[in-house]
Amino acid sequence: MTRLRFLTTIAPILISATALTLRVDAQAKPDPPKSVRLYVFDGGVLESDPARYKMTKEDVGTTQLSVAAYLVVHPKGVLMWDTGAITDADWKPTGKPSVQTLKLPDGQGRQVTITSPLLAQLKAAGYTPADVNYLALSHYHWDHTANANAFAGATWLARPLDREAMFGDKPVGTSRPATYASLKNSKTMLIKEDEHDVFGDGTVILKSAPGHTPGHQVLYVKLAKTGPVVLSGDLYHYQAERRLDRYPTFEFNVEQTRMARKSVDAFLKKTGAQLWIQHELDAHTKLKKSPQYYD
Ligand SMILES: [Zn+2]
Secondary structure, X not given: OHHHHHHHHHHHHHHHHHHHHHHHHHHXXXXXXXXXXXXXXXXXXXXXXXXXXXXXXXXXXXXXXXXXXXXXXXOOEEEEEOOOOOOHHHOOOOOOOEEEXXXXXXXXXXEEEEOOOHHHHHHHOOOOHHHOOEEEOOOOOHHHHOOHHHHOOOEEEEOHHHHHHHOOOOOOOOOOHHHOHHHHHOOEEEOOOOEEEOOOOOOEEEEEOOOOOOOOEEEEEEEOOOEEEEEOXXXXXXXXXXXXXXXXXXXXXXXXXHHHHHHHHHHHHHHOOEEEOOOEXXXXXXXXXXXXXXX
């Protein structure tokens, strides 16, 4: 009897404490938008040699490549697409462009000039990694995975063949396994179908486009005002690569890439989407950056 009285007294207090916690959490997160938003993050400028893509300086015009990452905010959740080339913890921002050099497992050096950390740009949009429900990588190359560990708490939407290569015995020469090691224990959804509708309403779709890596994919985002866009991953790096039908020298499988490009072309035609080549510096430079967004 005494015990029962204790429970009836304490129970309402416990319930109201829980309700308060939930309310505080909800306030900390931005309200979900009514329609899909796309935030563009700048991951710096990558020095590049067009010869790696079987082209000349004259073919490409601008030889440098952009590094981009994106946040898709849907009324039902938040998806991070790619995570940059330089890990935030590895450099100190000064507000001015900072030249970062790194060595890949295959011994090749790379240089990226970066101005703003990824998580700072995410924060400018109003989000922290804890607010991100899903992480998807176009593929596992180093210049797309740098801050992947920060999103290990999200559900990873992974292509099985890329995941296998990422955690294989031998690291792939153009990957940096330490930057994504935490994903090994992430809640993971293995995506096996050609098209995966992330939020179930046809507005955000992962589309398989293998060849650059075995599980390379692109992302379709249907925006109400901007219209539909496809984020290319590394299906192309330069506009000229598309125009001249050239392929990188380091593809996992060129024949697959050729077919993937055809399949994405047909998809672009069917959906009326524009293709955003993530590494195309001139186009990327012109895009609005977080906290501005496309909707
Ligand atoms: Zn790549």
